[in-house]
Amino acid sequence: xxxxxxxDLLRATGLRVTQPRLAxxxxxxxxPHADTATVLGAVRTELESVSxxxxxxxxxxxxxxxxxxRIQPAGSVARYELRVGDNHxxxxxxxxxxxxxxxxxxxxxxxxxxxxxxxxxIDEAEVTYWGICPACTTAPSTASTD
Amino acid sequence: xxxxxxxDLLRATGLRVTQPRLAxxxxxxxxPHADTATVLGAVRTELESVSxxxxxxxxxxxxxxxxxxRIQPAGSVARYELRVGDNHxxxxxxxxxxxxxxxxxxxxxxxxxxxxxxxxxIDEAEVTYWGICPACTTAPSTASTD
DNA sequence: CCATTTACTTGATTAATTCAAGAAAAGCCG
DNA sequence: CGGCTTTTCTTGAATTAATCAAGTAAATGG
Numbered sequence: 133x134x135x136x137x138x139x140d141l142l143r144a145t146g147l148r149v150t151q152p153r154l155a156x157x158x159x160x161x162x163x164p165h166a167d168t169a170t171v172l173g174a175v176r177t178e179l180e181s182v183s184x185x186x187x188x189x190x191x192x193x194x195x196x197x198x199x200x201x202r203i204q205p206a207g208s209v210a211r212y213e214l215r216v217g218d219n220h221x222x223x224x225x226x227x228x229x230x231x232x233x234x235x236x237x238x239x240x241x242x243x244x245x246x247x248x249x250x251x252x253x254i255d256e257a258e259v260t261y262w263g264i265c266p267a268c269t270t271a272p273s274t275a276s277t278d
Numbered sequence: 279x280x281x282x283x284x285x286d287l288l289r290a291t292g293l294r295v296t297q298p299r300l301a302x303x304x305x306x307x308x309x310p311h312a313d314t315a316t317v318l319g320a321v322r323t324e325l326e327s328v329s330x331x332x333x334x335x336x337x338x339x340x341x342x343x344x345x346x347x348r349i350q351p352a353g354s355v356a357r358y359e360l361r362v363g364d365n366h367x368x369x370x371x372x373x374x375x376x377x378x379x380x381x382x383x384x385x386x387x388x389x390x391x392x393x394x395x396x397x398x399x400i401d402e403a404e405v406t407y408w409g410i411c412p413a414c415t416t417a418p419s420t421a422s423t424d
Numbered sequence: 425c426c427a428t429t430t431a432c433t434t435g436a437t438t439a440a441t442t443c444a445a446g447a448a449a450a451g452c453c454g
Numbered sequence: 455c456g457g458c459t460t461t462t463c464t465t466g467a468a469t470t471a472a473t474c475a476a477g478t479a480a481a482t483g484g
Contacts, residue, residue: 258406
């Protein structure tokens, strides 16, 4: 009975426990900020012949139930991470797209007050820091991920 | 000689002054947060037969030179706006995707200090507020834009 | 162990964006 | 003003991420 925690998490949210879902959870745990293609690759190293579509479905289900968090910086495809509930933020490299976590220094969500909200009911403030990662500062235009 | 300001802006950035570019600037001025399709539509009302590609190229050129700002909230296509240089932020409706401006309450960019930057050299902090717009609060799932 | 519901597979489709090559227009210079 | 060079636009195709749809398979509840 490996990784009982993941199974319990799935059950707690009303999702059935399946191999693809466990594999996706492991993949996201192993590769934070991985995109769908990366998750699919990781899943297939342990499960081979899991469909493209299954991974999309699983990631959608996990995102909907709050087990994973989806981020999508401008110019990037959707990326997923396990850290949920702490409203941390991200820094994205303009050169290579690498993403790193930034702890929220203010408080709980929405951790920034908006001045004039134009009547919107705001439930989250998402901060994306933009800059250049250490690798690209020295060697420009390397296309690494994370 | 209509809109001399736009021409001067283009010249100042080293871009040639063309009808498509002037039309795109007018379109973005008229429809803040418009996506490419909307800009293309607006451009064609006054210039008809401007290519798809021209609008992409123009928007890229204007973005590169800083005359317009591109935003791309998760789940949305690229959107463009004229307000540049003041590092204001945006609130996005989770239901219909509507976008509104939010003034930055802290200061100049990067207007939020990151705690541990992981070695990234940060030049901007972009804040996206998520919530429900006034229209969707009363009438759910309306697909308006802006 | 069967029935029902949820999840996955397969294969096609959509939508936004980008690529590529040639034609046209803008700005520079004499 | 008229040609030259460079930038920009047109045309048409290709790419990529993501979604749709229908049928099959697997998981949970009884």
